[in-house]
Amino acid sequence: MKVVEKETLPEPSANKVRVKLLAASATFTDTMVRKGVYYGFKEKPPLSPGYDMVGMVDKLGTAVANSTLRTGQTVADLTVWGAYTEYMIRPADSLIPVPDGIDPAEAVSVVLSYMTAYQMLHRVAKVKRGQSILVHGAGGAVGTALIELGRLLDLNMYGTASASKRELVQKLGVIPIDYRKEDFVTRLQTEGKVDAAFDAISGENFKRSFNSLKKGGILIPYGFYDQAMGRGGNVVLDYMKVMLWNVLPNGRRASFYSITDLHKKNPDWFKEDLGALFTLLAEGKIKPTIERRMKLEDAVEAHKLIESAAVKGRIVLRVAE
Ligand SMILES: NC(=O)c1ccc[n+]([C@@H]2O[C@H](COP(=O)([O-])OP(=O)(O)OC[C@H]3O[C@@H](n4cnc5c(N)ncnc54)[C@H](OP(=O)(O)O)[C@@H]3O)[C@@H](O)[C@H]2O)c1
Numbered sequence: 001m002k003v004v005e006k007e008t009l010p011e012p013s014a015n016k017v018r019v020k021l022l023a024a025s026a027t028f029t030d031t032m033v034r035k036g037v038y039y040g041f042k043e044k045p046p047l048s049p050g051y052d053m054v055g056m057v058d059k060l061g062t063a064v065a066n067s068t069l070r071t072g073q074t075v076a077d078l079t080v081w082g083a084y085t086e087y088m089i090r091p092a093d094s095l096i097p098v099p100d101g102i103d104p105a106e107a108v109s110v111v112l113s114y115m116t117a118y119q120m121l122h123r124v125a126k127v128k129r130g131q132s133i134l135v136h137g138a139g140g141a142v143g144t145a146l147i148e149l150g151r152l153l154d155l156n157m158y159g160t161a162s163a164s165k166r167e168l169v170q171k172l173g174v175i176p177i178d179y180r181k182e183d184f185v186t187r188l189q190t191e192g193k194v195d196a197a198f199d200a201i202s203g204e205n206f207k208r209s210f211n212s213l214k215k216g217g218i219l220i221p222y223g224f225y226d227q228a229m230g231r232g233g234n235v236v237l238d239y240m241k242v243m244l245w246n247v248l249p250n251g252r253r254a255s256f257y258s259i260t261d262l263h264k265k266n267p268d269w270f271k272e273d274l275g276a277l278f279t280l281l282a283e284g285k286i287k288p289t290i291e292r293r294m295k296l297e298d299a300v301e302a303h304k305l306i307e308s309a310a311v312k313g314r315i316v317l318r319v320a321e
Helices: 028-035 104-124 141-151 163-172 184-191 204-210 235-247 259-265 267-282 296-307
Strands: 016-026 052-060 074-078 087-091 132-135 156-160 175-177 194-199 213-221 290-295 314-318
Touching: 016 074, 016 104, 016 296, 028 296, 052 087, 052 104, 074 104, 074 259, 104 141, 104 194, 104 213, 104 259, 104 267, 104 290, 104 314, 132 141, 141 156, 141 163, 156 184, 163 175, 194 204, 204 213, 204 235, 213 235, 259 267, 290 296, 296 314
Parallel strands: 132 156, 132 194, 156 175, 194 213, 290 314
Antiparallel strands: 016 052, 016 087, 016 314, 052 074
């Protein structure tokens, strides 16, 4: 990646809005977009990564000039790509107002990572108060979000994380399992299997998570971390295996989660759920773990840190004050 400077600002067409960005997340998924290994992503480079953003309405297109949006208003959006930028053109109807008084870095932290966690817990697994769950990558962006939201439901949580993230995940409220030293399947067989397992590691891990479920439990695979890191595996094969386990009469279920698919299928849920997350943020019930706030120009370093699993929680790129 390199910074490209343009002479002029982009102009919004009739139904679009120019947004002046305040913050964008730097995430593992952005590294997949950059490397061209984000499954199903059709855009061709050169492009800017950036899956989500928070910014201020800068200019309204002619057809939306009288909408509820106003210049200077803070808004958020799930952009999927392109948010590592100072200005961006977005469809007016995809922008979601951010309540006053919320730190833009905390607001942007909930758009991709917390939304993923929230919808997996509430829309897919439909976990009930007091149930038990297994969270892989517990010290990462989605992992820490799952734990914080799980704590609000008084869940009994196990989380896999390397030693460097043990203290953090324990403090957030999970029983830590150092996956490099301990077999999580054996541990859960001894201490009790779980009602839901959230797994973005892929490959053999999906099977092991499935084997850690109680009768009636659900596996939610939602990513392909190992494959993106070049550790082998096959997305299509993984997908087919999971679908097969779901239909076999084994008393357990499995259901893939994709934020972009659910966003397209049910945009109203997205708006409702993001509203709920902003309320939790405003009420101080959640506090995203932001390890570093970096400048937009530091995106290359941010990706290196993410790809070496050196980040506890998340990195936010501050685009403007
Ligand atoms: N489906 C969706 O809609 C959706 C949405 C958002 C993200 N995702 C996917 O979810 C995954 C995680 O995203 P993220 O933003 O949370 O990434 P992240 O912040 O980089 O966190 C991933 C974490 O996984 C840990 N890890 C690596 N190998 C592991 C293993 N074998 N077992 C357990 N933990 C392991 C790493 O730390 P340690 O190894 O140090 O513990 C790292 O902290 C990515 O694959 C991403 O593409 C999917």
